Amino acid sequence: MSILDIITKKRDKKNLTKEEIDFFIKGYTNNEITDYQAAALIMAIFINGMTDEELYNLTFSMANSGEILDLSEFGENVVDKHSTGGVGDKVSIVLLPIIASFGIPVAKMSGRGLGFTGGTVDKLESIPGYNTSISIEEFKQNVHKTGISMIGQTLNLAPADKKIYSLRDSISCVDDVSLIASSIMSKKIAAGANKIVLEVTYGKGAFMKNIEDARVLANKMETLGKYANLDVESVFTPMDEPLGYAIGNTLEIIEAINFLKNISIPDDLKNAVLEIGSKMIKLAGKGDDLEKIKNEIIEKIESGKAFDKFKEMVQTQGGDISYLEDVNKFEKAKYIIDIKADKSGTIKEINAENIGKLACYLGAGRIKKEDKIDMSVGIIIHKKVGEIINNGEILATIHLNDISKKDIAIETIKHIIKVD
Numbered sequence: 001m002s003i004l005d006i007i008t009k010k011r012d013k014k015n016l017t018k019e020e021i022d023f024f025i026k027g028y029t030n031n032e033i034t035d036y037q038a039a040a041l042i043m044a045i046f047i048n049g050m051t052d053e054e055l056y057n058l059t060f061s062m063a064n065s066g067e068i069l070d071l072s073e074f075g076e077n078v079v080d081k082h083s084t085g086g087v088g089d090k091v092s093i094v095l096l097p098i099i100a101s102f103g104i105p106v107a108k109m110s111g112r113g114l115g116f117t118g119g120t121v122d123k124l125e126s127i128p129g130y131n132t133s134i135s136i137e138e139f140k141q142n143v144h145k146t147g148i149s150m151i152g153q154t155l156n157l158a159p160a161d162k163k164i165y166s167l168r169d170s171i172s173c174v175d176d177v178s179l180i181a182s183s184i185m186s187k188k189i190a191a192g193a194n195k196i197v198l199e200v201t202y203g204k205g206a207f208m209k210n211i212e213d214a215r216v217l218a219n220k221m222e223t224l225g226k227y228a229n230l231d232v233e234s235v236f237t238p239m240d241e242p243l244g245y246a247i248g249n250t251l252e253i254i255e256a257i258n259f260l261k262n263i264s265i266p267d268d269l270k271n272a273v274l275e276i277g278s279k280m281i282k283l284a285g286k287g288d289d290l291e292k293i294k295n296e297i298i299e300k301i302e303s304g305k306a307f308d309k310f311k312e313m314v315q316t317q318g319g320d321i322s323y324l325e326d327v328n329k330f331e332k333a334k335y336i337i338d339i340k341a342d343k344s345g346t347i348k349e350i351n352a353e354n355i356g357k358l359a360c361y362l363g364a365g366r367i368k369k370e371d372k373i374d375m376s377v378g379i380i381i382h383k384k385v386g387e388i389i390n391n392g393e394i395l396a397t398i399h400l401n402d403i404s405k406k407d408i409a410i411e412t413i414k415h416i417i418k419v420d
């Protein structure tokens with residue numbers, strides 16, 4: 001078997017066998033297949049699609065490319081969540097400490113930024129000292145000790161997806177239902193939880209642009225979950241405008257901290273946290289009444305228990321919690337520029353994808369897979385769609401380190417935030 005034959009087959013719209021998919025996944029994981037060969041095959045899959053059988057084989061082959069975590073020592077209901085990605089999406093960072101504060105074990109493996117969307121791991125790494133790449137043993141120890149650990153995709157769990165994920169990011173092959181479904185479910189199969197809530201985002205700031213495509217994606221992931229004996233439920237989160245007000249790694253961590261401290265809680269972020277959180281807690285067997293669970297979640301925030309759990313997690317993971325106590329300690333970008341509205345009106349649109357792309361341009365995301373992220377840059381929006389703004393009021397604040405990007409950034413923001 002040769003990788004060239006496999007690429008040729010997919011390029012010519014033929015279906016790949018299980019053996020061919022396994023050959024590719026094994027070879028790419030072991031560095032026997034090059035990035036450019038893998039890129040050619042992924043692009044051919046992106047263009048020509050996969051059958052359900054190919055999707056199943058790809059998902060399980062990626063899941064089996066490393067270790068399959070056994071989390072049964074934490075009980076029979078180990079819950080997890082995964083988002084299909086969004087702009088300003090800090091739901092995991094806020095929600096998982098809340099879940100852990102209910103006494104439900106959280107062992108979470110998250111991803112990095114992809115395309116115009118940010119990633120939980122990059123955001124967590126903006127906390128000085130926070131180590132997202134610990135060993136699986138340490139990961140489990142942390143869950144035993146504090147009830148929660150949030151880490152990146154370590155080398156041993158779904159390593160094939162880790163390589164393919166960052167490759168897709170750098171060859172514009174992200175927004176494909178089958179590739180997303182296999183990427184997410186391979187990680188979930190490997191990550192060991194048996195009850196999973198999927199946050200399927202849709203709209204301008206998501207990979208799925210409408211609810212119909214989001215349903216197709218959810219359906220594919222739920223079917224893959226069934227094959228793997230996982231209980232999978234989906235929650236659909238609209239993502240036309242960014243979630244919350246902050247976009248950019250440190251800025252989003254600060255927004256998440258202020259949420260957990262009950263200082264400021266954006267409505268859309270709160271809704272996502274309550275919807276996903278109540279389903280997770282129900283799946284964990286800690287209640288049936290979703291409305292009652294939502295009230296209990298609010299109580300965990302108001303009592304400070306959720307924030308305490310977050311602090312405990314950060315400390316155990318090596319992070320400096322003095323930054324959580326005083327968010328002013330976070331390193332700021334060199335230039336912080338307010339952009340004012342030049343007319344009064346209603347905010348009609350804040351295209352989340354374009355805001356995400358602007359954040360990437362400022363350095364918050366990667367263009368090439370080896371790019372280093374600039375933690376401090378990003379955008380704060382000051383109004384949400386539907387709100388009134390007066391002439392001269394601040395529309396958005398840009399945080400940047402490269403002053404040569406200032407003029408383009410200001411112009412772009414004025415185009416993105418539509419006032420009428």
Ligand code: URA
Pocket residue numbers: 083084085111114165174179180181183184187
């Ligand atoms: N999240 C993932 O884990 N994989 C994707 O492909 C997209 C979003």
